[in-house]
Amino acid sequence: MTSLLWLRQDLRLHDQPALVAAAHEGAVIPVYVLDDEGPGQWRIGGAQRWWLHHSLAALAKALEAKGSRLILRRGKAADVLAKLAEETGADRIHALRHYEPWWRAAEEALGDRLCLYGGNHLARLEEVTTGSGGQFRIYSSFWKALQAHLPPEEPLPMPRSIPAPDTWPRSDTLASWALLPAKPDWSGGFAWEPGEAAALAKVRALDIDGYDHRRNLPADEEGTSQLSPHLHFGEVSARTVWHATERGDATFRKELAWRDFTSGVVLAMPRYADENGRPKYDSLPWRRAPKDLKAWQRGRTGYPIVDAGMRQLWTLGWMHNRVRMIAASFLVKHLLIDWREGETWFWDCLVDADYGNNAVNWQWVAGTGVDANMFGRIMAPLTQSEKFDAGDYIRRWVPELAALPDAAIHDPDAAGCRPENYPAKIIGHREARERALAANAKVR
Numbered sequence: 454m455t456s457l458l459w460l461r462q463d464l465r466l467h468d469q470p471a472l473v474a475a476a477h478e479g480a481v482i483p484v485y486v487l488d489d490e491g492p493g494q495w496r497i498g499g500a501q502r503w504w505l506h507h508s509l510a511a512l513a514k515a516l517e518a519k520g521s522r523l524i525l526r527r528g529k530a531a532d533v534l535a536k537l538a539e540e541t542g543a544d545r546i547h548a549l550r551h552y553e554p555w556w557r558a559a560e561e562a563l564g565d566r567l568c569l570y571g572g573n574h575l576a577r578l579e580e581v582t583t584g585s586g587g588q589f590r591i592y593s594s595f596w597k598a599l600q601a602h603l604p605p606e607e608p609l610p611m612p613r614s615i616p617a618p619d620t621w622p623r624s625d626t627l628a629s630w631a632l633l634p635a636k637p638d639w640s641g642g643f644a645w646e647p648g649e650a651a652a653l654a655k656v657r658a659l660d661i662d663g664y665d666h667r668r669n670l671p672a673d674e675e676g677t678s679q680l681s682p683h684l685h686f687g688e689v690s691a692r693t694v695w696h697a698t699e700r701g702d703a704t705f706r707k708e709l710a711w712r713d714f715t716s717g718v719v720l721a722m723p724r725y726a727d728e729n730g731r732p733k734y735d736s737l738p739w740r741r742a743p744k745d746l747k748a749w750q751r752g753r754t755g756y757p758i759v760d761a762g763m764r765q766l767w768t769l770g771w772m773h774n775r776v777r778m779i780a781a782s783f784l785v786k787h788l789l790i791d792w793r794e795g796e797t798w799f800w801d802c803l804v805d806a807d808y809g810n811n812a813v814n815w816q817w818v819a820g821t822g823v824d825a826n827m828f829g830r831i832m833a834p835l836t837q838s839e840k841f842d843a844g845d846y847i848r849r850w851v852p853e854l855a856a857l858p859d860a861a862i863h864d865p866d867a868a869g870c871r872p873e874n875y876p877a878k879i880i881g882h883r884e885a886r887e888r889a890l891a892a893n894a895k896v897r
């Protein structure tokens with residue numbers, strides 16, 4: 454029997470239950486479908502295309518080392534797979550379960566020939582439910598319920614060999630997909646090594662001692678794992694990471710479980726990336742302010758911590774979590790710009806852009822989501838910057854300010870030493886706070 458192995462955000466050979474099941478049945482045709490139609494607005498963004506190119510190249514090489522191949526096809530996933538199954542005489546399609554709405558629609562269209570397996574999450578999310586059988590909306594309750602499903606299953610080893618079909622179907626070339634940026638090539642600062650081998654090496658070298666404290670310090674480049682793009686593309690499974698860190702700081706595994714939580718939220722509310730979790734926020738009077746939005750995107754708001762984060766995002770395709778919260782809050786509360794504008798920008802710029810993680814975190818910061826009503830809590834970016842000791846972080850990402858002393862770097866305007874080539878604050882904190890609270894008061 455020949456079957457298809459449909460790889461999506463699980464670009465790995467170890468802890469890959471769909472591969473194990475397919476190889477058990479006979480010849481396996483591994484396939485990746487670049488689907489820009491099904492996800493609509495949420496098709497893979499610019500920074501992730503760069504990552505995807507390198508990750509697929511690494512996967513193809515790993516498959517070849519096992520006597521197999523990676524078949525590349527492009528188009529609407531369910532149609533492409535149905536056609537490929539017909540072409541190759543494949544009876545079944547094996548795949549890991551994903552919760553993005555476009556994947557679930559494709560899975561439904563494929564019907565009975567599709568065999569789905571767990572492996573991308575710590576637990577089967579359909580089983581981590583409230584007393585009434587629904588998905589959790591509050592992380593702390595989710596975490597409590599998840600305990601009954603932990604530890605996650607032990608990861609599966611990589612199969613020794615992968616049975617090949619007698620003849621291979623045609624494949625697109627990776628180059629023909631033009632996933633890498635060309636004119637201009639903005640990826641010069643992407644100091645990442647995509648692919649399963651690099652992801653596993655990173656997990657092996659991971660030191661999470663002191664994570665609970667260090668994760669809040671943006672200048673500490675090793676204070677967090679930087680595994681998010683590897684986890685998003687499934688180059689390493691969450692359960693592999695879990696078991697590798699079982700003896701370390703427990704806070705790390707609690708953060709890792711956020712990924713499961715956000716997938717549960719979009720399982721219950723598939724349009725969570727597009728719609729306020731609390732519908733009453735549909736009446737919030739957002740500002741349409743393209744100049745302010747651009748200043749935020751370019752890292753020219755006059756708030757050094759925000760600007761440092763936005764420039765880190767543009768250069769690396771990644772931003773420290775503490776600064777993501779500060780920058781997101783600044784857009785939504787200080788500039789009163791709809792959270793979906795920020796979510797869309799992140800989607801295009803982040804190498805770890807993830808439907809559930811991005812939407813749930815944006816709505817959490819905005820206070821429009823189902824988990825917490827926080828719109829009225831206005832984060833003070835300058836206080837945050839001082840509290841989390843961001844001086845060296847600002848020096849690295851906002852070179853115009855590099856020569857300023859610690860006492861002045863968080864707020865050069867107030868210290869009276871703002872260099873000419875750095876912008877004045879786009880809005881004062883007190884004024885912004887009052888405007889946001891007044892807008893919130895109009896929400897009914």
Ligand SMILES: Cc1cc2nc3c(=O)[nH]c(=O)nc-3n(C[C@H](O)[C@H](O)[C@H](O)COP(=O)(O)OP(=O)(O)OC[C@H]3O[C@@H](n4cnc5c(N)ncnc54)[C@H](O)[C@@H]3O)c2cc1C
Nearest residue numbers: 677678679680681708709711774777781806807810811814
């Ligand atoms: C506005 C905003 C948008 C975000 N968008 C994304 C996104 O698109 N993709 C994404 O993966 N994360 C997103 N996050 C969550 C978080 O910032 C990143 O997961 C984290 O910074 C990745 O760095 P790390 O791998 O070093 O994390 P670590 O601190 O080492 O954590 C380990 C892993 O746990 C998971 N994790 C940790 N924190 C969170 C969290 N709050 N929510 C969900 N998963 C988490 C990630 O998979 C991460 O790789 C967003 C946060 C905010 C505030």
